[in-house]
Amino acid sequence: MSAPSRRRTAAAKGSAPVPSQVPAMLPPGGSYLQRILNARVYEVARETDLSAATKLSKRLGNKVWLKREDEQDVFSFKLRGAYNKMAHLTPEQRAAGVICASAGNHAQGVALSAKKLGCRAVIVMPLTTPQVKVDAVKALGGEAVLFGESFTDAYGHALELEKAQGLTFVHPFDDPDVIAGQGTIAMELLRQHPGPIDAIFVAIGGGGLISGVAAYVKALRPEIKIIGVQTTDSDAMLRSVRAGRRVQLQDVGLFADGTAVKLVGEETFRIARELVDDFIVVDTDAVCAAIKDVFEDTRSILEPSGAMSVAAVKQYVAATGAKGQSLVAITCGANMNFDRLRFVAERAEVGEHREALFAVTIPEARGSFKRFCELLGPRSVTEFNYRIADADVAHIFVGIAISKPEEAAKLARTFTKAGFETLDLTTNEMAKQHLRHMVGGRSELARDERLYRFVFPERPGALMKFLSSMHPDWNISLFHYRNQGADHGRILVGIQVPRGDAAALREFLASLNYPFEDESANPAYRLFLA
Numbered sequence: 001m002s003a004p005s006r007r008r009t010a011a012a013k014g015s016a017p018v019p020s021q022v023p024a025m026l027p028p029g030g031s032y033l034q035r036i037l038n039a040r041v042y043e044v045a046r047e048t049d050l051s052a053a054t055k056l057s058k059r060l061g062n063k064v065w066l067k068r069e070d071e072q073d074v075f076s077f078k079l080r081g082a083y084n085k086m087a088h089l090t091p092e093q094r095a096a097g098v099i100c101a102s103a104g105n106h107a108q109g110v111a112l113s114a115k116k117l118g119c120r121a122v123i124v125m126p127l128t129t130p131q132v133k134v135d136a137v138k139a140l141g142g143e144a145v146l147f148g149e150s151f152t153d154a155y156g157h158a159l160e161l162e163k164a165q166g167l168t169f170v171h172p173f174d175d176p177d178v179i180a181g182q183g184t185i186a187m188e189l190l191r192q193h194p195g196p197i198d199a200i201f202v203a204i205g206g207g208g209l210i211s212g213v214a215a216y217v218k219a220l221r222p223e224i225k226i227i228g229v230q231t232t233d234s235d236a237m238l239r240s241v242r243a244g245r246r247v248q249l250q251d252v253g254l255f256a257d258g259t260a261v262k263l264v265g266e267e268t269f270r271i272a273r274e275l276v277d278d279f280i281v282v283d284t285d286a287v288c289a290a291i292k293d294v295f296e297d298t299r300s301i302l303e304p305s306g307a308m309s310v311a312a313v314k315q316y317v318a319a320t321g322a323k324g325q326s327l328v329a330i331t332c333g334a335n336m337n338f339d340r341l342r343f344v345a346e347r348a349e350v351g352e353h354r355e356a357l358f359a360v361t362i363p364e365a366r367g368s369f370k371r372f373c374e375l376l377g378p379r380s381v382t383e384f385n386y387r388i389a390d391a392d393v394a395h396i397f398v399g400i401a402i403s404k405p406e407e408a409a410k411l412a413r414t415f416t417k418a419g420f421e422t423l424d425l426t427t428n429e430m431a432k433q434h435l436r437h438m439v440g441g442r443s444e445l446a447r448d449e450r451l452y453r454f455v456f457p458e459r460p461g462a463l464m465k466f467l468s469s470m471h472p473d474w475n476i477s478l479f480h481y482r483n484q485g486a487d488h489g490r491i492l493v494g495i496q497v498p499r500g501d502a503a504a505l506r507e508f509l510a511s512l513n514y515p516f517e518d519e520s521a522n523p524a525y526r527l528f529l530a
Contacts, residue, residue: 174265207268
């Protein structure tokens with residue numbers, strides 16, 4: 001976490017130009033309180049639940065609450081600010097139509113608000129926007145225009161269209177009416193939880209949500225900490241507060257696309273700098289783990305930006321040792337692209353420190369693999385990738401289930417002490433994203449190889465049963481296994497079996513009593529692995 005950020009100095013000169021669409025600034029706190037109390041959001045939004053995250057609370061030793069903005073009709077809080085802004089336009093402005101730039105959730109809020117108010121809405125979205133959000137905008141009657149790689153690119157194009165077509169710009173965050181609309185979340189939250197609250201965790205993209213929440217909470221309950229949350233690759237607000245001026249990022253990460261903003265707003269920067277107590281930066285693995293945490297408590301799937309606040313709660317507890325506190329995470333969106341779920345599931349284990357990844361070098365000798373597995377004891381192997389490639393040594397990629405972060409280093413020392421050269425890849429981004437899927441290839445050493453695909457029960461000892469049953473003169477030349485969280489595991493194994501051992505091979509396969517398929521004639525095997 002950074003040092004507290006509540007500083008009372010004005011923004012430094014020389015920051016990026018102020019968008020012409022932003023109305024005159026308001027003092028943080030007082031004037032915003034009145035605007036929030038009078039905001040027109042409930043003509044389109046609804047009061048969302050404040051629900052206890054029971055499992056997560058028990059695990060963290062604190063009372064964790066989720067403010068469920070992911071339950072809105074457009075699965076995001078953004079419709080609050082959009083509607084409040086558009087409801088305050090003149091009839092002439094609404095008749096001419098509105099335009100906005102958005103990574104997706106604000107776009108849906110504007111589209112729905114326009115539908116309710118009966119006006120035209122042009123939505124400029126980055127090319128990287130998940131298709132689920134583009135489709136949602138079109139379904140609500142919005143005119144989707146895809147342009148650029150980030151919000152900033154889409155924003156610039158929207159300004160051009162605004163002038164060319166005489167539209168009114170609805171800013172996603174840097175507008176007092178938008179900020180006030182988002183602030184109604186805090187109004188509900190404090191009414192729903194009148195008791196002590198130690199901290200509220202809020203994801204930050206451009207800063208509209210945290211500005212509205214901070215303005216309301218600090219006006220009524222200044223003792224409550226407001227903690228902003230950003231990802232490691234999209235931390236424009238944190239850098240701006242540290243620099244004392246708005247800092248524009250050259251690039252932003254696109255995993256949490258809802259908060260991928262290169263330059264925060266002038267008004268939101270001013271409020272955040274004044275009222276936000278602290279900032280926490282979370283990485284992709286932590287966000288994936290938080291998505292899983294929320295699913296286990298609610299059976300709902302958040303988008304990455306929607307889960308950032310939950311990841312920060314966990315990081316806050318780990319860093320401060322907090323116990324018995326009341327901590328609120330605003331789950332601000334659930335527009336998840338289904339295709340991302342595989343990636344989320346894969347990375348959640350590492351983010352939750354439940355899996356350690358290693359590259360281990362073992363002698364290319366019979367029994368080496370078995371000896372390595374014996375070092376694991378009762379631990380579960382989550383993945384094993386190996387392809388024979390050298391006559392003397394073998395390099396294996398292995399994932400191992402752990403329960404605490406420090407276990408990874410302990411395992412590495414155990415392997416090294418046993419004579420296996422070991423490289424800890426648990427925090428290696430290339431290994432997590434690519435290498436684990438690329439181990440393999442053809443090998444001139446894989447003579448007399450037969451390839452089999454097995455299904456076996458996921459229980460302790462299943463892998464050792466397989467290895468112990470195999471003839472000691474046979475060699476494993478290829479091995480791939482990945483724990484999928486199901487009742488049954490699947491492995492692909494290449495076994496070098498002398499041609500005279502056909503009967504022994506049949507006996508071995510029968511004794512295992514595992515369902516299997518002989519893939520030796522599979523054309524894909526012949527193309528890539530044989």
